[in-house]
Amino acid sequence: MEDPAGVFVSVTTLSxxxxxxxxxxxxxxxxxxxxxxxxxxxAVESVPHNDKSSSKRKGLQSNRLDVRFLKEGTAAKMMYKxxxxxxxxxGKSALTIQLIQNYFTTEYDxxxxxxxxxxxAVDDDTCMLDIxxxxxxxxxxxxxxxxxxxxxxxVLVYSITAEESFLKVHSTIQDIHKCKDVDQFPxxxxxxxxxxxxxxxxxxxxxxxxxNGIGAPFxxxxxxxxxxxxxxxxxxxxxxxxxxxxxxxxxxxxxxxxKKGKKKQGGCILI
Numbered sequence: 001m002e003d004p005a006g007v008f009v010s011v012t013t014l015s016x017x018x019x020x021x022x023x024x025x026x027x028x029x030x031x032x033x034x035x036x037x038x039x040x041x042x043a044v045e046s047v048p049h050n051d052k053s054s055s056k057r058k059g060l061q062s063n064r065l066d067v068r069f070l071k072e073g074t075a076a077k078m079m080y081k082x083x084x085x086x087x088x089x090x091g092k093s094a095l096t097i098q099l100i101q102n103y104f105t106t107e108y109d110x111x112x113x114x115x116x117x118x119x120x121a122v123d124d125d126t127c128m129l130d131i132x133x134x135x136x137x138x139x140x141x142x143x144x145x146x147x148x149x150x151x152x153x154x155v156l157v158y159s160i161t162a163e164e165s166f167l168k169v170h171s172t173i174q175d176i177h178k179c180k181d182v183d184q185f186p187x188x189x190x191x192x193x194x195x196x197x198x199x200x201x202x203x204x205x206x207x208x209x210x211x212n213g214i215g216a217p218f219x220x221x222x223x224x225x226x227x228x229x230x231x232x233x234x235x236x237x238x239x240x241x242x243x244x245x246x247x248x249x250x251x252x253x254x255x256x257x258x259k260k261g262k263k264k265q266g267g268c269i270l271i
Contacts, residue, residue, distance in 0.1 A: 083151035
């Protein structure tokens with residue numbers, strides 16, 4: 001069956017008991033059931049786990065859920081590993097779910113770690129996004145270096161209603177450069193919750209000036225109103241392509257052997 005937008009989802013969320021479950025998940029006996037349904041015209045295999053802590057997000061029936069579009073006979077697409085970073089409560093998961101499922105979740109369910117895959121077209125080229133939605137809570141800050149090492153590009157999200165979350169983005173940029181050992185890396189800055197104008201604490205100009213200062217694209221978005229929920233990911237793919245293309249040219253130039261000049265022939269002149 002033709003699959004217009006393949007998606008893989010693996011979600012781990014945080015509730016009253018989920019941290020304990022997360023640590024002991026290897027000991028939990030899971031009962032797997034294969035369920036086949038139709039979603040947007042594509043066949044889906046859903047494998048729920050027997051987990052007492054349930055998620056209320058649309059289409060996600062438990063704290064651990066794998067969803068795969070069945071894609072037989074289709075060509076493999078270029079995949080980009082994208083990591084979403086930001087303080088807890090800024091709307092990282094809401095943006096991601098809006099991108100993947102065209103749905104806004106009204107309930108805040110703190111994330112430990114969630115993986116998604118979505119096929120999109122960028123400049124007429126089809127590619128697969130491997131998206132990692134990360135934990136923003138301080139107690140999971142030790143995992144941030146691992147997230148950064150795995151990413152080819154980053155969506156850095158803050159809330160326009162929380163200045164502290166905007167300041168946190170500054171330090172996150174430094175963490176990325178330090179971990180990657182570079183002065184610049186593909187990132188996109190996103191000021192979320194732009195629909196809450198009356199509660200704004202971060203001016204649009206401040207966000208744009210910061211993004212311009214580090215050479216990054218800037219967007220203000222709203223997961224609730226579906227404003228700029230896809231554009232940051234498309235622009236980040238372009239940034240990754242430019243960065244990889246630039247590095248490839250540098251590596252090619254460095255690997256190219258230096259041209260040897262013709263050796264001048266010496267000799268004696270007899271008079």
